[in-house]
Amino acid sequence: MSALIEFREVCRYYQMGDNVVTAADHVTFSIEKGEFVAIVGHSGSGKSTCMNIIGCLDVPTAGEYLLNGRNVGELDKNELAEIRNEMLGFIFQQYNLLPKLNLLENVEVPLMYAGVSKRERKKRAKEALESVGLGDKLKNLPSQLSGGQQQRVSIARALVGKPSVILADEPTGALDSNTGREVLELLKSLNNEGHTVVLITHDNEIASKANRMIRLKDGRVVYDGVALSPEELVKANRESEVS
Amino acid sequence: MGIGESFSLAIKNILSSKMRSFLTMLGIIIGVSAVIAIAGMGNGMKTFVKDTFSNIGTNMLQVYIFDDGTGTKSVSIDQIYDIVEKHKDELAGVSPYVGINGVVKYGTESSETTTVGGVSEDYFTIEVLELSEGRKLQYMDMKNRQQVCLIGAYLAKEWFNGSPIGEEISIAGYPFTVVGVIKQTGDSEPRARTNDDRVIIPYSTAAAINGSRQVSQFFLTSQPEVSTERARVSLENELLDILGDKDWFYVSSMAEMLKEMDSMISVVSTVLTIIAAISLLVGGIGIMNIMLVSVTERTREIGIRKALGAKERYIMQQFVIEAGVTSGLGGVIGILFGFLLSAGATALIKSLLQTQMTIVPALESVMMAFGISVFIGVLFGYLPAKKAARLNPIDALHFD
Ligand SMILES: Nc1ncnc2c1ncn2[C@@H]1O[C@H](COP(=O)(O)OP(=O)(O)O)[C@@H](O)[C@H]1O
Ligand SMILES: [Mg+2]
Numbered sequence: 001m002s003a004l005i006e007f008r009e010v011c012r013y014y015q016m017g018d019n020v021v022t023a024a025d026h027v028t029f030s031i032e033k034g035e036f037v038a039i040v041g042h043s044g045s046g047k048s049t050c051m052n053i054i055g056c057l058d059v060p061t062a063g064e065y066l067l068n069g070r071n072v073g074e075l076d077k078n079e080l081a082e083i084r085n086e087m088l089g090f091i092f093q094q095y096n097l098l099p100k101l102n103l104l105e106n107v108e109v110p111l112m113y114a115g116v117s118k119r120e121r122k123k124r125a126k127e128a129l130e131s132v133g134l135g136d137k138l139k140n141l142p143s144q145l146s147g148g149q150q151q152r153v154s155i156a157r158a159l160v161g162k163p164s165v166i167l168a169d170e171p172t173g174a175l176d177s178n179t180g181r182e183v184l185e186l187l188k189s190l191n192n193e194g195h196t197v198v199l200i201t202h203d204n205e206i207a208s209k210a211n212r213m214i215r216l217k218d219g220r221v222v223y224d225g226v227a228l229s230p231e232e233l234v235k236a237n238r239e240s241e242v243s
Numbered sequence: 244m245g246i247g248e249s250f251s252l253a254i255k256n257i258l259s260s261k262m263r264s265f266l267t268m269l270g271i272i273i274g275v276s277a278v279i280a281i282a283g284m285g286n287g288m289k290t291f292v293k294d295t296f297s298n299i300g301t302n303m304l305q306v307y308i309f310d311d312g313t314g315t316k317s318v319s320i321d322q323i324y325d326i327v328e329k330h331k332d333e334l335a336g337v338s339p340y341v342g343i344n345g346v347v348k349y350g351t352e353s354s355e356t357t358t359v360g361g362v363s364e365d366y367f368t369i370e371v372l373e374l375s376e377g378r379k380l381q382y383m384d385m386k387n388r389q390q391v392c393l394i395g396a397y398l399a400k401e402w403f404n405g406s407p408i409g410e411e412i413s414i415a416g417y418p419f420t421v422v423g424v425i426k427q428t429g430d431s432e433p434r435a436r437t438n439d440d441r442v443i444i445p446y447s448t449a450a451a452i453n454g455s456r457q458v459s460q461f462f463l464t465s466q467p468e469v470s471t472e473r474a475r476v477s478l479e480n481e482l483l484d485i486l487g488d489k490d491w492f493y494v495s496s497m498a499e500m501l502k503e504m505d506s507m508i509s510v511v512s513t514v515l516t517i518i519a520a521i522s523l524l525v526g527g528i529g530i531m532n533i534m535l536v537s538v539t540e541r542t543r544e545i546g547i548r549k550a551l552g553a554k555e556r557y558i559m560q561q562f563v564i565e566a567g568v569t570s571g572l573g574g575v576i577g578i579l580f581g582f583l584l585s586a587g588a589t590a591l592i593k594s595l596l597q598t599q600m601t602i603v604p605a606l607e608s609v610m611m612a613f614g615i616s617v618f619i620g621v622l623f624g625y626l627p628a629k630k631a632a633r634l635n636p637i638d639a640l641h642f643d
Binding site for chain 2: 052055057058077078081082084085086090092096097098100109110112113114157161
């Protein structure tokens, strides 16, 4: 039984004028179904690059990415769109809700592209919004909500298509620490319900809420193991410096 | 995602910024209303011409004999009647027509605009003339060169309070007795220089006044069941036999004149319509312009939709349909506006020219204008839609 997400020596190069930037450098890891993994690293370490590849928004320059056993590098644009629609649920730092649509319509969008009938769509979008505690605001516009509420709408939208992976890119980045914590709790409970959650963050504190941590530096994996709290991390760093 | 979804999304987007949508459509609105009004004008002109000639009848033929001054080249009235008798399966009625150049007077009043023509009693089978009072001209009037006349509604109104019957007027200095009044033919008040401003006298009397026994003009009608053209050919052949040369006469047919006028109006209105249609093209470019701006503005939206699983063809479909709906809506507004414009032009023509010319937009021009505007929207929406569909989702997501 293969892993849900499998990176095999994944490389991603960007051409910048005459220079080639290596954003991902032979990244290898695999994530099993039901895991809660944080990908951490400083700015520029290659987190977004990995997240784009995991999310099938981009493909590796070299190496292989297998999603549920399928080699994503061999798929065309339409197939990638289908995979994003069926297998992935995105949660963005900036929420990325569609401002002219009300909450219900926003959550319906992935189902619309999946070809779900209008009635079924409404029903499922309503359930998803209820599950994040926004069942009373179906007809509101995103601009009428607080940041935390908007992020919960985007979680509902990520969930509604029953994806295999929930991909959260700095989901608390734009929120104050209390609402940020609530959103993290929500992700944790989703994981407890069986969802595979991949959380991308530069914040060690947040990353430590996950079960497993993949640390990137200059496009390479420098740590892959149990999620460490910042204190443990400092200790581990000190030990590695000594040795 | 179905087409229906794309339509409701398009309508939502159009309604969410009404002012901009209206400005986007403006070019189409102006183009379509111009096309409709101009095509309607051409229609109205044709109907007007047809109506104007309808009481004369399109089966009328006019014969002109050109005098060489010696009096040798002539066709007598008897000869013309013989021709009609010989070809009675093709020719119906005939009447000589003798025009008079002379002022019409009544007491101290005079009119220089009034047309005076001498005709035979058969003329009333050629032009449909109804009398509001009195009698028509009769054979005896011709035979005795009676100085009697019918007057048009204009003189009857201008000069006579009560009944003009039995009153005496003067034509080119000769006294005439009014025996009948021709009913008003126009819709508006009878006016000078129109069909209502005329006097009809016996042709024999008119010839006498002119001092010439020769008649140089005849009006004929063809039998209703044969083509006017065939009757004209027979008539021309007979006249050629009598006169020996085509240069001495000319036969003009009302049907042909009407046809020529019709095709002239068609040409003019087609040219004008094409010019108006060019503004539709300009309207299309306007749509493309705004759509390109809209694609840039909505880059983030496109990125989000793509991340959520929208295929390129759905994005494409959405923008093309939005462009099509925008210009189609512009087309509908333009059609309504075109009808308003036509009604306004009808009223204006009526009040300025005292003419009843109704500008009616034709159904086919309405359909065509709508079709063309949707087509133009789709055509010019294609490029922006392509641009939207091709956007890289990662770049689009980080765009602001
Ligand atoms: N589209 C791009 N073109 C060129 N260089 C890029 C592009 N995207 C990312 N990079 C570079 O790749 C490296 C990794 O970037 P990124 O994955 O965004 O890191 P992170 O998300 O951890 O901040 C950085 O050096 C960045 O400048
Ligand atoms: Mg980043």
